Amino acid sequence: AQSVTQPDIHITVSEGASLELRCNYSYGATPYLFWYVQSPGQGLQLLLKYFSGDTLVQGIKGFEAEFKRSQSSFNLRKPSVHWSDAAEYFCAVQVPNAGGTSYGKLTFGQGTILTVHP
Amino acid sequence: EADIYQTPRYLVIGTGKKITLECSQTMGHDKMYWYQQDPGMELHLIHYSYGVNSTEKGDLSSESTVSRIRTEHFPLTLESARPSHTSQYLCASSVGPYTEAFFGQGTRLTVV
Numbered sequence: 001a002q003s004v005t006q007p008d009i010h011i012t013v014s015e016g017a018s019l020e021l022r023c024n025y026s027y028g029a030t031p032y033l034f035w036y037v038q039s040p041g042q043g044l045q046l047l048l049k050y051f052s053g054d055t056l057v058q059g060i061k062g063f064e065a066e067f068k069r070s071q072s073s074f075n076l077r078k079p080s081v082h083w084s085d086a087a088e089y090f091c092a093v094q095v096p097n098a099g100g101t102s103y104g105k106l107t108f109g110q111g112t113i114l115t116v117h118p
Numbered sequence: 119e120a121d122i123y124q125t126p127r128y129l130v131i132g133t134g135k136k137i138t139l140e141c142s143q144t145m146g147h148d149k150m151y152w153y154q155q156d157p158g159m160e161l162h163l164i165h166y167s168y169g170v171n172s173t174e175k176g177d178l179s180s181e182s183t184v185s186r187i188r189t190e191h192f193p194l195t196l197e198s199a200r201p202s203h204t205s206q207y208l209c210a211s212s213v214g215p216y217t218e219a220f221f222g223q224g225t226r227l228t229v230v
Binding site for chain 1: 122124127149151153158159160161162163166176177208210212214216217218219220221222223224226
């Protein structure tokens with residue numbers, strides 16, 4: 001079964017500093033990859049996704065992520081963090097079932113809580 | 119902005135009560151999902167639906183049940199709530215495979 005690992009449970013950065021959140025997945029082929037953000041008491045909002053093509057994908061709010069097949073990674077980055085970026089970030093994968101189609105099920109990592117210091 | 123709504127947002131209820139968590143979406147999505155999220159933990163899929171009259175259990179065993187009588191509505195029911203059911207429940211929908219899921223704001227359930 002596929003799995004997603006986010007090694008950092010909690011990260012603290014200063015406002016204006018750069019950010020990288022790590023995500024590794026375990027799956028035999030390339031899954032579809034997503035990053036979601038969850039603010040306290042809220043649902044999940046999609047930041048970006050990777051299905052195929054260019055391995056560097058741009059998302060909303062100035063985030064980007066790079067897919068590295070050799071490392072089975074999909075790390076999220078932002079060059080300059082804003083205080084409003086404080087939230088919990090989830091990496092997720094979607095894999096096709098044995099029939100080659102996907103019913104859209106997402107497997108999530110444990111999440112990384114981002115704290116931003118002024 | 120996604121149009122998927124969950125009610126109630128917060129619910130505190132006594133042990134043994136029957137509860138229904140509501141989820142509705144106005145996007146016409148065929149696929150809908152329920153995820154359970156404990157504090158500090160990842161989300162786990164507990165139910166999903168391909169469309170009307172289709173429901174399946176997810177990866178995480180759950181005592182809850184779901185129904186899908188209308189495309190836009192996917193309620194989750196607990197016949198007899200227990201403290202172990204205390205969690206956050208997130209509903210989501212997607213238009214099909216290979217697309218992102220849109221999430222509701224969640225229902226935080228506390229069973230006392």
